Amino acid sequence: MIKVKILLILVLGILLRVDAQNIDGVCSNANIFGDPIENNEFEYIKYQPVLKLTERYSFFNQVKNNTPEELMISQMSVLDNKWLSYNFDDDLEWASEQFERIKTQDRDKNYLELLRKATYTFKNEKYSIIRVNVFDERKKTPIVVSLMSKYKNNRWVLVRNKSKSSIEFFLTNLGLDYLDALFENKNSDNTKFNQFIKSSWVGNEFRLSEAYSKLGNSMFDNDVSLKTIYERNNPTVIVSKDFQKHSPNFSFKKIKIKTDYLIPLFNQKYCTYFINDLSEFKEEGIKKLIGHIKAINLSSEDEKTEIIPIHKFEYSKKEKKIIFIKCLKKIIPNNQEYLTNVFELVDGNLNIYNELDNSDNLIKELISISKQEIITEFSNGEDNPNHPEINKLKPLVKDANGILNIEKLAQVLKENKSALSKYLDQ
Structure with missing residues (x-):
């Protein structure tokens, strides 16, 4: 790549x-x-336990989008193009069939699991990237995606990026245990990956760009010794009892990571x-x-x-x-x-x-x-x-x-x- x-x-x-x-x-x-991002640091957040979003808004006037998590609920609830455009702060259009499906879908089979989040400030604007398991009853397994949003005009809005950032690359592609090991500077069960983690940290600073470049090249080379660290090869299984529902005081763990992260x-x-x-x-x-x-x-x-x-x-x-x-x-x-x-x-x-x-x-x-x-x-x-x-x-x-x-x-x-x-x- x-x-x-x-x-x-x-x-x-x-x-x-x-x-x-x-x-x-x-x-x-x-x-x-x-x-560079503000203060050369980002926050890494673990939802503990996983935040399961099955809630929906019935009416547009319920939407606040005061947090990235509320924005996720709003996006699962959109019923027209006005609502959709509000979530993106951009003029967008979906086919009417898409809104009809959202209105009638089974919430127990179509929902989101929020697993990890990274936040940072760039040019005085707050950004959030959330790793999400998307459950769609039409799919046999959940789809793993990273959704970026930013705080704009006193609310959170979704960001459509043509190219993915290095943080998004890690959030989307690594298995959860390996993602935690990388960002928390600790050992995993993969010896080769542990060497990679060690080389990515200098003291208490995470060399994000170097890690992204090295891991991207190893993925391109199809390094067999690192095969198990990727989510697509070793899907993370969430035990059904390990969930929390959305509330104003949902539980999470947060750490601050010093980094050399440059945003183009x-x-x-x-x-x-x-x-x-x-x-x-x-x-x-x-x-x-x-x-x-x-x-x-x-x-x-x-x-x-x-x-x-x-x-x-x-x-x-x-x-x-x-x-x-x-x-x-x-x-x-x-x-x-x-x-x-x-x-x-x-x-x-x-x-x-x-x-x-x-x-x-x-x-x-x-x-x-x-x-x-x-x-x-x-x-x-x-x-x-x-x-x-x-x-x-x-x-x-x-x-x-x-x-x-x-x-x-x-x-x-x-x-x-x-x-x-x-x-x-x-």
């Missing part, structure tokens, strides 16, 4: 280099930047452009950006001035697309200077973005001072012999999955200006 992604990125990188002279630039949707910024896109007289910059939205930059930075006296994009980074943030772009202001015949602008794109409208948080300010600085190759090479999974200065510093700024820590990268560039001078526009 992990190896396939790396191989694909490398192959695409080679192909893009071959074609580079025939196009205006290269864009990648790979995750480059990430931010959402919907990232990084583009580099080739500066030449033949460039037409046909990439979607780039001409509109150049037009705005001209309107902001040029006067009527600048008729002989060109705006040429160098590189651009964008990501999604609270229904907005945030765009950082560095351009060359080329004043004919001989003068030039660099410009860096930050825009927000909302419902097709492009405006200057002024609500920059700490991470945004650091990204703006990185885009502003960096030449194209520095970000590309720092995020590259393989060391490039042509850039030994960057290869030496890579371990200081990225996790085991190749995500760059924004704060650490900014600090490393600041502390190594001399060594990296050829990669910086100072």
